[in-house]
Amino acid sequence: MGKDQQYYHWTDVIADKIIRVKGDKDKYIIQSGITPSGTIHLGGFREVITADLIRRALEKRGKNVEFLYIWDDYDVLRKVPVNLPKQDMIQEHLRKPVFRVPDPYGCHETYALHFEKEFEEDNKAVGMKATFVYSHERYLKCEFAEEIKTALEHTAEIKTILNEYRRKPLNDDWLPIFVFCAKCHFDKVSKIEWKKGYDVSYECECGHKDTIDFRKDGIVTLRWRVDWPMRWHHNKVDFETAGKDHFAAGGSVDTGLKIQRQVYKTEPPVGVDTKDFYEWIGIKGRGQFASSTGNVVTLREMLEVYEPEIVRYLFAGTRPNREFSISFDVDVLALYEEFDRVERVYFGLETVNEKKTQQMKVAYELAAISKIPDHMPYQPSYRHLTMLLQIYDFDIDKVIGYFESQLKSDFDKNRLRTRAACAANWIKKYAPEDFKFTVQETCQVTVPEEGKKILHELAAKLEEREWTDKELHEEMYVLCTNHEYPSKDFFKLAYNVLVNKDKGPRLASFILEIGKGNVAALFTSV
Ligand SMILES: [Zn+2]
Ligand SMILES: [Zn+2]
Incomplete structure (x- = not known):
């Protein structure tokens, strides 16, 4: 096969671009981040999995990669999500950073941690390898003091960049920073003034006023449009992507690129700089995700019916800049069948043309959660499982017993257990009526x-x-x-x-x- 016919997966294209633009480095930094202001839905997951798939592509090239996953938990909670308990309690804490709000479920130290841990666990299940960074810890440790000072020194320049895209220019006293009251922790602060060097004064609605040194008091943060490029600079990020809304003309990507170059004098990451954004995803039959209407699905819900490998397979199989829909209807069965076929091709048990073989092999490698087994694993049919589960009254151990003699490895056993649990959930939650049955003990009908x-x-x-x-x-x-x-x-x-x-x-x-x-x-x- 000629070189021009060589198959490149989209992750290969981006990985090569990173190496070309950033040069040969000892270590590449991939970054991604989100505000844990509620349950993270699959839109947020697309960003993470995209970054993680690119990590894999770089590692395949023998590169050392660190994936920094930034929890923006120093962001304020702006509204009470509709689906949460203790609405009144949350209401009282609105306008505090999310890491200062109590967990409405009471099982974690803070509101932020509840959603962070939930998402981290599910992401581990799909084989994501990231270093989780909690923004508030960095800010409280005053890690960004120098960058905050640099931003303050370039206030006029930053304003010019932002004003270029604003209908109404920023006020004369606008500063690129924000202060959280040290006493009440709310953001109801005014009269923020930069004195000199590292000194900032402020007054709060609660009556508290103070002048602080932001090398010692981690209550000063950069405004979002400045904070983002500051982190590209501070963490020396080589690749970061974002949802397409950030890429609108004059959006946070446009201004961020200028701020990093002009204020921090370093080069932005591939991804934001090369317009490699990711598109929305929808739910088949329910349209695009929208947090406001509650039309959202989480990774956890997806993992209820899809094996982790198939989740990865699905996201790896669509270029990030294309929209796609997640199905929970009978397509689920077809997707399992498709994945099993890809696996058979990978292990040479089924043949397709050369190009398809290459495509399928890459897709299979990207889907793997752990080391790929040496031999073709056992493939219990999802469809068959839906039938057996109902015959055995959803007793998963009995269903596993049914396949006992076929299972050769721990991989086989784990897959069967996961797949059976997924099939059981699918039948109970999503299967059309045609698929559901209960075997009768006595005949319920009159027979001619x-x-x-x-x-x-x-x-x-x-x-x-x-x-x-x-x-x-x-x-x-x-x-x-x-x-x-x-x-x-x-x-x-x-x-x-x-x-x-x-x-x-x-x-x-x-x-x-x-x-x-x-x-x-x-x-x-x-
Ligand atoms: Zn909790
Ligand atoms: Zn206050």
């Missing part, structure tokens, strides 16, 4: 005489010998022909007796899964 005869005969046949799927399937048609009974009516009748519904899983295999003895007993009883 001719129907009874054919069911009794089938029961006898079942007891007679062992059957394969295919043989049993054919045998049922023979019975129908012999009795001059329309096969369509027969299947409907059988499902009604078995699950009290007109339809169900493929009948022959379904009967064998339930156990031919049980089915024979039920059919005989009609």
Whole structure:
């Protein structure tokens, strides 16, 4: 295959761009960040997973990478999210930094930590490797004192940059900093003045006023539009991306790039500088995410029905600048089948053309959470699991027992347990009615005489010998022909007796899964 036909995954394209722009370095810094002002939904996750996939691509090139995940927990809480308990309590703490607000659930030290830990755990489950940085700790330690001073010294320049895109220019007394009251911790502060050097004075609504040295008091922060480029500079970030709204003309990316170059005199990260933004994601059938309407899905909800590898596979499979939708309907089954196929291609058990093979191999590697097994793992079919789980009344251990002899490694066992749990959740939460059934212990319907005869005969046949799927399937048609009974009516009748519904899983295999003895007993009883 010629070089021009070489397949490049989007993560390879960006990784090569980072190396080209930033040069050969001992260590590359990837950064991402979010304000933990509530449950982080999949929009926020897209940013993280995009960064993490690029980390993998750099590591594949033998590079040393650190992924800094910045929790912007020194940001103020601006409104009370609708879905949280203790609304009144949260209301009282509005306009405080999120790390100063108590956890409404009472299980963590702070509001911020609750959402941070929830997201961190779920991200570990999908194989993300990041250094979590809690902004408030850095600020309280006055780590950015020099950069704050630099920003203050360049106030006029920063104002010019920001005013370029503003209809109403910033006030004359505008400063690139903000102060949280040391006494009440709210942001209801006014008359902020920069005295000289590191000294700032302020007055608070609560009556407190003070002059502080921001090398000693970590209550001074940079305003968001300055804070972001300051961090690119301070952390020497090589790659950072953001949602497309930040990339609007005159948006925080435009002004941030100028501020980093003109004020901090360093070069911005690839990503923001190269306009590699990420797009929105939606939920199939429910449109785009919108926090305001509660139309959001979290990573945790996604992990309820998707194995972590498949979550990675899904995000790796779509370029970040393309929109896509997450499905919770029957597409889930198709996606599992697709992933299993990719795995078979990876292990050479199925062949596709050369280009597709390359694509699938890269996708499979990016999807892996841990070391890829040496041998092809066992692939329990998701569809099959949805049937078994219902036959075994959602007893996952029984379902695992069913596959026991097929499992060769811990990887196989873990996958089966995860996949079975996902399939169980899917049936309970999302499966269409067609997929749901309960095997009946006694027949709930009235069976016509001719129907009874054919069911009794089938029961006898079942007891007679062992059957394969295919043989049993054919045998049922023979019975129908012999009795001059329309096969369509027969299947409907059988499902009604078995699950009290007109339809169900493929009948022959379904009967064998339930156990031919049980089915024979039920059919005989009609
Ligand atoms: Zn909590
Ligand atoms: Zn105060």
